[in-house]
Amino acid sequence: MNHAIQQVNESTEQQQIRQDGAAGKMELLKRYGEGIAALASGLIIAIAYMLENASHPWAIALYVAAFAIGGFVKAKEGLSTLILERDLDVNLLMIVAAIGAASIGYWTEGAVLIFIFSLSGALETYTMDRSSRDISSLMDQKPESGILIKDGVETIVPIEALKEGDIVLVKPGERIPSDGVVTEGASAVNQASITGESVPVDKTMGDSVYAGTLNGEGVLFIEVTQESESTLFAKIIRLVQEAQSEKPASQKFMERFERLYARAIILISLLLIFVPPLLLHYEWEQAFYKAMVFLVVASPCALVASIMPAMLSAISNGARKGILFKGGAHLENLAGVKAIAFDKTGTLTQGRPVVTDIMPLPGYEESEVLRIAASMESLSGHPLAKAIVLAAREREISYHRPTDFTALTGWGIQAKVDGEQWKVGKPALLSEQNRTESLTTMIERLEREGKTVSILMNEQGAVGVFALRDQVRPEAKLAIARLKRIGMEIAMLTGDQERTARAIGQELGIDHVYAGLLPEDKVEKVKELKQRYGKIAMVGDGVNDAPALATASVGIAMGAAGSDAALETADLVLMNDDTGRIADAIVLGKRSRTIIKQNIAFALSVILLLIAANFIEGIALPLGVVGHEGSTILVILNGLRLLRQREIF
Incomplete structure (x- = not known):
């Protein structure tokens, strides 16, 4: 037998x-x-x-x-x-x-x-x-199956069977079967098929990974965050099919x-x-x-x-650089673009605030101020709170959970740390008698620099000032300079406050800054820019950018960090989120037209x-x-x- x-x-x-x-x-x-x-x-x-x-x-x-x-x-x-x-x-x-x-x-x-x-x-x-x-060629790199870990048992299943929340094991040299977050392990992952990066990227607990990318020498346990048809890899394949047919x-x-x-x-x-x-x-x-x-x-x-x-040669060239055109028509349109409008948050900046300044007032040390603030903020999910907690971790300052925690909606929080009552939040929490001239001058200077200010105070008054700001992407300044060098007019459209937007614009060398915009306001600004310059491109990553991307002559989305709406609406996708590649795409469009x-x-x-x-x-x-x-x-x-x-x- x-x-x-x-x-x-x-x-x-x-x-x-x-x-x-x-x-x-x-x-x-x-x-x-x-x-x-x-x-x-x-x-x-x-x-x-x-x-x-x-x-x-x-x-x-x-x-x-x-x-x-x-x-x-x-x-x-x-x-x-x-x-x-x-x-x-x-x-x-x-x-x-x-x-x-x-x-x-x-x-x-x-x-x-x-x-x-x-x-x-x-x-x-x-x-x-x-x-x-x-x-x-990346279609050939599509993973067919993954190792599902359930009740401690390893089972090889088709990627279509993986659901959100499942834990998969990825061994050395294997392709990652689905988009997810690393829950255990560390490794270097080759993301060239998705982002075009030639150097593998180190991944540890909490880092995002993408389906179709190649694991290196380490073992990774990954929590699935997207089902197979919704992964970034699947989206790219759909974009490729559109590019080939249009x-x-x-x-x-x-x-x-x-x-x-x-x-x-x-x-x-x-x-x-x-x-x-x-x-x-x-x-x-x-x-x-x-x-x-x-x-x-x-x-x-x-x-x-x-x-x-x-046209196809140019599209192919762009794809090898992480620039994915959805069709030749968009390459043709890009060749005629005279101005580019950028969304700020997540496009020119990293989309998350970081602590830039910690200023203890007389009688207090920086480490002590940060320890107390991090202890209080450890129970808050606000982005500013997370930034303060992260700053404490980076400086290896230990903190502990506070007691009597209360949220002061719209203003900040209050809690007890080491038995003492504290508040942290907006400068408006300070009473007039606690506002010294030097403190007011410090707050105004930081706000002029486009930073968000948080004050740590006890019952006697302020003891420390924190300044936070969304950090500019490392490649953004060079990207803007390259675009200006090829004759592009640059504008920034953001829903952020005027002072912060102006500070970011000045740092990047952007002349036209439009702040305090709702999604419909961004659409109107794009229309105004089209009337002034003719063809314009819009670069964005969020759901609120999708209407403006659709209105622009060419919509450009951030591929790795971009929302589904932005990816679907855009005509051009930057797979490695490198805004520096926009200049390459425009020059490629002009070369193809020539x-x-x-x-x-x-x-x-x-x-x-x-x-x-x-x-x-x-x-x-x-x-x-x-x-x-x-x-x-x-x-x-x-x-x-x-x-x-x-x-x-």
């Missing part, structure tokens, strides 16, 4: 290996098949050309084989457009031109046309495939133009076949040949290939030059083929330049 089971298992394994091998071969064929067919077509043409007589049956048979092998993919695409959409495209024009040339004895010229056309098509397919692989306005226009242009070329070619022999006494063969040359040189292959390869303009100008020039040469002097079909298809290959190669990594500063 065991032997039979073993045989069944071995048979299943062998079958799986065969299936994997077949799938791998199909993938290779799909990726390189068009290029292999083009090269095989070229080899067959070379063999046929070496035969002394081009009309020899063997030579003709080889040319027919070259036509079939090299032209199959394009003929299929052209016929599909004709049958399903009842329209013409450039693929059908080229096939008709090649068959037309062969029908009057120009087998070599027709076959060469097929070869070069299929080669340029293979190159374009490679561009699309390369860009697609660069953007969506076309920019210029490409949509080009496709409409291609259909109309193809009809016009067919009509003019028919006129060139019939009108000269009937009215100008041309020979039929001569007229037909000139019409075939016209059909080749006037076809818009290079024009059609001017946009999408360049290259597309170069491509279109070059393609049009070649088409017009070849058409003029055909009518004025008459050009040989091989020369027309080389000129036309050569220009197509050149514009694709020009677009491929955007795949190169290039730092702007």
